[in-house]
Amino acid sequence: MSTTPETAPKRGSRLPRLARRAQLLEAAQEVFVANGYHAAAMDDIADRAGVSKPVLYQHFPGKLELYLALLDTSCEAIVAAVHDALKSTDDNKLRVAATIHAFYDYVANAQGAFRLVFESDLTNEPAVRERVDRVTHACAEAVSEVISADAGLNREQSMVLAVSLVGMAQVSARYWLASADQDSLQQENAADLVASLAWRGIRGFPRTDG
Numbered sequence: 001m002s003t004t005p006e007t008a009p010k011r012g013s014r015l016p017r018l019a020r021r022a023q024l025l026e027a028a029q030e031v032f033v034a035n036g037y038h039a040a041a042m043d044d045i046a047d048r049a050g051v052s053k054p055v056l057y058q059h060f061p062g063k064l065e066l067y068l069a070l071l072d073t074s075c076e077a078i079v080a081a082v083h084d085a086l087k088s089t090d091d092n093k094l095r096v097a098a099t100i101h102a103f104y105d106y107v108a109n110a111q112g113a114f115r116l117v118f119e120s121d122l123t124n125e126p127a128v129r130e131r132v133d134r135v136t137h138a139c140a141e142a143v144s145e146v147i148s149a150d151a152g153l154n155r156e157q158s159m160v161l162a163v164s165l166v167g168m169a170q171v172s173a174r175y176w177l178a179s180a181d182q183d184s185l186q187q188e189n190a191a192d193l194v195a196s197l198a199w200r201g202i203r204g205f206p207r208t209d210g
Contacts (some may be wrong), residue, residue, distance in 0.1 A: 003179075024049050024066070027076075037067055038121060068131070071131050075131055078139065099169060100198060140163045
């Protein structure tokens with residue numbers, strides 16, 4: 001549930017440290033997603049969480065550290081979703097579809113965490129850039145292992161195909177969310193279209209025995 005000024009705990013209420021950290025991250029995500037890194041202020045995050053700034057600084061020494069902690073959580077979520085999609089079946093057509101749908105589910109999430117990963121306004125910061133690049137690489141690495149094992153391609157060949165698949169998934173999902181008429185093209189249908197396109201390409205590499 002989103003934290004709003006109405007639902008945030010009253011100042012002074014005590015929470016266990018881990019619960020407080022989770023609450024602060026949730027509030028920070030709402031502020032960063034709405035305003036971007038540069039326009040977000042620690043005052044705004046503290047107000048959204050219903051805490052004082054000293055309490056916020058007890059958990060995160062600065063705005064960048066808070067942003068990176070949130071970015072780590074957001075990155076881990078999409079990487080885990082891709083791994084789960086690939087492990088959900090041994091049927092490669094269904095694997096492709098599950099992977100595409102994982103990206104659409106991630107982008108369509110109401111909390112907007114994908115904006116921190118794929119639309120960050122802080123990619124000139126090396127620590128942010130490294131995390132964003134790591135997401136693409138980790139997702140592509142997982143996909144490439146399946147491609148390599150099933151099609152007998154070497155690592156570089158598999159990675160090129162995997163990066164293409166990951167890029168297709170996240171860019172099309174972001175386009176769908178931002179630009180498409182979602183009444184005439186619902187999320188499930190959009191993901192199915194892209195999965196069909198991806199499968200038509202990837203199935204051209206025959207599955208090797210074993």
